Amino acid sequence: MRSRKLFIGGKIRAIRTAEALTQAGFAGKLGISTSYLNQIENNQRHVTASVLMALAETFAIDIASLSDQDSDRLLADVTEALADPLVGAAQPSAADIKLVTQNAPSFARAFLAMHQSMRRAGEQLAELDETIERTGALNEPTPYEEVRDFFHYVDNYIHDLDLAGEALSVQLAKGRGSSVRGLADHIERRHRVRVAIGPDTTGEGGLRRFDPVSRVLWLNPRSSPSTQAFQIAHQVALIEHEETMARIMAAAGFRSADAAAICRIGLANYFAGAAILPYGAFAAGARELRHDLALMADRFGTSIEQVAHRLSTLQRPGQKGVPFFFARVDQAGNITKRHSATKLQFARFGSACPLWNAHRAFETPNRIIRQQAETPDGIRYLCLAMAVTKPGGGWHDPVQHYSLALGCEIAHAPDIVYADDLDMGRAEAFEPIGISCRICERPACHQRAVPPLKRRLRIDPNNRRTIPYALD
Incomplete structure (x- = not known):
């Protein structure tokens, strides 16, 4: 097998520098010309066996230590670091990266150290942002956080929409109930919206698409009947209860139009859940069946997810579940x-x-x-x-x-x-x-991924536990 040529100019230069020799003086000790040494140090010529032997004999160098394996690792590390989106620059060619790591390894290592510092600084900024958000020092939540906090502070119970959904369920119970057919009849009779179960004409797919011009509500035929019924009830909320939802959103005082739009979807979903699973009947069923999710899903013709979600909303004053x-x-x-x-x-x-x-x-x-x-x-x-x-x-x-x-x-x-x-x-x-993990201060958790933000670390090199640090 043909041996690989050894280009280790950076290491040769480092040895010469350590010996405080000029290129001429170092070349003379090795028995080679100055121009040849210059080419070796710039990786324009490979190192021959005779030069390696001269290095070993003259400077007591371990030939094995001159392997280019470290250069290969450095090349891989620099290539990986340059691929980090954090660098955000045009990518140099493989040949350029190899040239730098072979001819200027100290520069390559300095670049790696800088990259690691940049990543640590980014992580520290992220942790600082988390701390500021968690402590409330920065009162600028995202629209989704605003909506989530709104539902949290009302105990995930919207009284007016809950009553409206229950009233619709009672009304539908006189006919086909809160089934797909019952809700489809209601929205067509009252709002002239036709429900079509099948691929919509735009080919966009999804669970639901309403065309306000043709007044057609397209539903995915692959969705379960409970999901289809939920989506019809959602559209009913958007049509029948826009004023109620607008009043609730205005009282919430959202900071942005995005938050209000997200909340509108959440409120329509809430109404749909209340119509499919009316409060009184559902709460009574939960007590009777002792919150058996499968039995409740069977009784109300819904999915276990819908049952579990609805259970978290049973906070009506005087009738809490x-x-x-x-x-x-x-x-x-x-x-x-x-x-x-x-x-x-x-x-x-x-x-x-x-x-x-x-x-x-x-x-x-x-x-x-x-x-x-x-x-x-x-x-x-x-x-x-x-x-x-x-x-x-x-x-x-x-x-x-x-x-x-x-x-x-x-x-x-x-x-x-x-x-x-x-x-x-x-x-x-x-x-x-x-x-x-960031905010949990349990001192002994075998699954801890990162240290808590507010605890000092104690590192003992002589004592290795499940995690490599202890907490003060």
Whole structure:
């Protein structure tokens, strides 16, 4: 096998510099010409075996240490750093990068050190932003955060829309009920909107599209009947209750038009949930069936997600149900939907606690798993989680996978069928969970990803634990 030529000009130059020799003096000791040494140092000529032997004999250099493996690693590191979007510059060619790492390795290492400093500075700024947001020092939430906080501070219960949705359900019960056909008859009879279940003429797909000119409401034929009914009820809200929603949004005092638009969608969804699952009947069913999600979904002809979501809204004055939290979590740990009538709140930044059973649900699809959990404030919860799949349709269509999480404080366990055989009296039965690593100050968590923001680290090189630091 043909040996690879060795271009190690940077290392030769470093040896000469360490010996405090000029090129002429160094070349004389090696028995080569000054011009040849200059070409070697600039990687224009490779190093021959005779030059390597002269280096070993004259300067006691370990030939193995002159391998270009370090140069290859440096080349890979610089290439990776330049690919970082943080650099944001035009990418040099592979030949240019190799030229720099071979001819000016100290410059390449300086560039890597600068890149690492830039990344650390960016992370520190991000952490500072998180701290400012979390402490309320910067009162400029995003539109989505504004809307989320609005629903949070009204206990996820909108009284006027809840009553309106229940009234529509009672009205529809005289005919075909809150089914797809019943809601389609209602919106066509009252608002001259025709419901068409099939691909819309634009080919855009999605769950729902309303054409205000032709007054046709297109629904995805692959959606479940419960989803189709929900989407019709959503459109009813946009048509019938625009004034009510506008009044609610005006009272909320949103800072931007974007926040108001997002809230309008949330309010229409709220009405739809109230129409499909009317408060009185649903709350009575929850008590009777002891919050058995599958039985409730069967009784009301909806999905388990709709049932779990509606359970988190049962906060009508004088008729409150069990206060639940509800969340939808994707496979990356992002919380894509969140409501809480409990003291448990969800992380505003980063992923949720890895010890929460919402993540483990993906291991057992379509099966409800339970967890007795305790948060750092000492409050104990019964947590339920279930992984579900929403197929898109054809072979090439995307498939959604996510976990549904539902829970309540352990004081309500006697009302929940899933708690019947659990040991509530033993403290060891409750797993410690947090909100997110950045703000959780538990000193000993084997799943901690990053240190908490407000705790000092203690590093002991002689003592390696599950995580490589301790907290003061």
